[in-house]
Amino acid sequence: xxxxxxxxxxxxxxxxxxxxxxxxxxxxxxxxxxxxxxxxxxxxxxxxxxxxxxxxxxxxxxxxxxxxxxxxxxxxxxxxxxxxxxxxxxxxxxxxxxxxxxxxxxxxxxxxxxxxxxxxxxxxxxxxxxxxxxxxxxxxxxxxxxxxxxxxxxxxxxxxxxxxxxxxxxxxxxxxxxxxxxxxxxxxxxxxxxxxxxxxxxxxxxxxxxxxxxxxxxxxxxxxxxxxxxxxxxxxxxxxxxxxxxxxxxxxxxxxxxxxxxxxxxxxxxxxxxxxxxxxxxxxxxxxxxxxxxxxxxxxxxxxxxxxxxxxxxxxxxxxxxxxxxxxxxxxxxxxxxxxxxxxxxxxxx
Ligand code: SF4
Numbered sequence: 466x467x468x469x470x471x472x473x474x475x476x477x478x479x480x481x482x483x484x485x486x487x488x489x490x491x492x493x494x495x496x497x498x499x500x501x502x503x504x505x506x507x508x509x510x511x512x513x514x515x516x517x518x519x520x521x522x523x524x525x526x527x528x529x530x531x532x533x534x535x536x537x538x539x540x541x542x543x544x545x546x547x548x549x550x551x552x553x554x555x556x557x558x559x560x561x562x563x564x565x566x567x568x569x570x571x572x573x574x575x576x577x578x579x580x581x582x583x584x585x586x587x588x589x590x591x592x593x594x595x596x597x598x599x600x601x602x603x604x605x606x607x608x609x610x611x612x613x614x615x616x617x618x619x620x621x622x623x624x625x626x627x628x629x630x631x632x633x634x635x636x637x638x639x640x641x642x643x644x645x646x647x648x649x650x651x652x653x654x655x656x657x658x659x660x661x662x663x664x665x666x667x668x669x670x671x672x673x674x675x676x677x678x679x680x681x682x683x684x685x686x687x688x689x690x691x692x693x694x695x696x697x698x699x700x701x702x703x704x705x706x707x708x709x710x711x712x713x714x715x716x717x718x719x720x721x722x723x724x725x726x727x728x729x730x731x732x733x734x735x736x737x738x739x740x741x742x743x744x745x746x747x748x749x750x751x752x753x754x755x756x757x758x759x760x761x762x763x764x765x766x767x768x769x770x771x772x773x774x775x776x777x778x779x780x781x782x783x784x785x786x787x788x789x790x791x792x793x794x795x796x797x798x799x800x801x802x803x804x805x806x807x808x809x810x811x812x813x814x815x
Contacts, residue, residue: 467503470664470696471525474499475549476534478517478524482771493770494520496720496778498534499552499797500805502664507690507697509711509728511704511743513767517720518700519587522666525698526582527575535568538578538664545571555799580610583657587669589649593641599652600637603627606659626655630685647678651685658689664696671706683710705747708732713803716740719778720770722797726804736806738814739763739779777809785810 478495495517502508510518524531527544535551536544547570551559559566586592593602603623606612613619624634630651641649650670657665667686671679687710689695701707707714708728715725716739724737735741742761749758763782768774777795780786787810795807808814 469501470504471502472537473525474535474552477532478520478529479532493720493773498722500715500725502696505694505696506712507699507710509707509714510700511707512717516717518717519668522668522698522700542571543573556797580660581663583662584666585653585657585670588673589646589653592653595641598638598640603655603659610660626659630655646674650682667697667699669700704743719773721778724806730804736811736815737808738783738785785814
């Protein structure tokens with residue numbers, strides 16, 4: 466059985482959005498999301514813009530302090546709000562003496578974990594300090610974590626990191642504005658690698674890049690993973706990219722995880738109506754196959770996370786919605802081995 470590096474249980478991330486007392490409003494950016502990531506694997510996270518993918522990635526690194534939930538990294542509880550039940554791998558609740566079992570309220574100091582848990586940001590233009598040379602940008606993390614005993618060691622480390630991401634030693638003296646988007650993203654990756662991480666949240670790392678550069682950067686992520694045994698949470702809105710790099714894929718809609726499975730299983734045997742519509746939108750290169758495949762076009766817009774629909778959040782756009790969908794939140798459950806989904810009407814949909 467694969468070893469789990471990260472476990473996220475009942476993660477909630479609500480942001481205050483005005484109002485007072487009982488009328489206080491919250492943007493429910495992430496609502497009761499649970500998943501795990503095995504050591505050395507890539508878990509892809511997809512969904513439309515604003516569905517909570519980036520917030521999930523940032524919350525599990527505690528760049529945003531979660532509102533509620535539990536985050537376990539390498540068997541160490543990094544955060545536990547103390548008010549969510551513990552979870553088995555199949556999504557069921559851990560029971561003790563016939564009652565749900567809860568953890569203890571915990572929020573550990575993240576500094577020792579910052580070395581192991583890194584992030585590559587979406588925007589390579591905004592995520593690098595324009596006043597620092599590339600050498601200093603990469604070297605900053607080495608300095609903060611005291612990873613080089615001498616100036617020479619620091620210099621050598623920076624050089625080998627730049628080489629590792631396909632840049633050369635002369636680039637260390639240049640400033641970010643002197644680079645193309647793809648090269649800047651490589652600098653961002655070198656900065657993340659500077660502290661020898663085990664786990665990297667890749668937050669839409671290729672969305673801002675030209676299509677011709679995207680493949681290069683994705684291949685580089687794969688090569689680095691094979692070389693260094695890295696584990697990724699790979700966030701993107703483009704399912705065709707995510708299916709290329711991921712071992713498993715999770716699909717989010719309006720702050721909820723709606724389906725998660727092995728990549729092949731999810732693409733060819735998807736269960737949830739929202740996943741099916743996303744898959745039908747993947748461009749097909751073969752015109753004959755493309756002509757015979759049916760595109761599922763969803764009606765209406767994504768509702769506001771400030772006031773999400775009751776019951777299933779997808780019900781306002783779902784062609785299979787029933788009365789039950791408006792009344793009850795569908796339960797997140799393991800439908801078949803390793804294939805999770807949250808829908809009341811899976812039999813009707815499939
Ligand atoms: Fe559609 Fe209902 Fe399933 Fe939600 S629970 S996806 S509304 S059928």
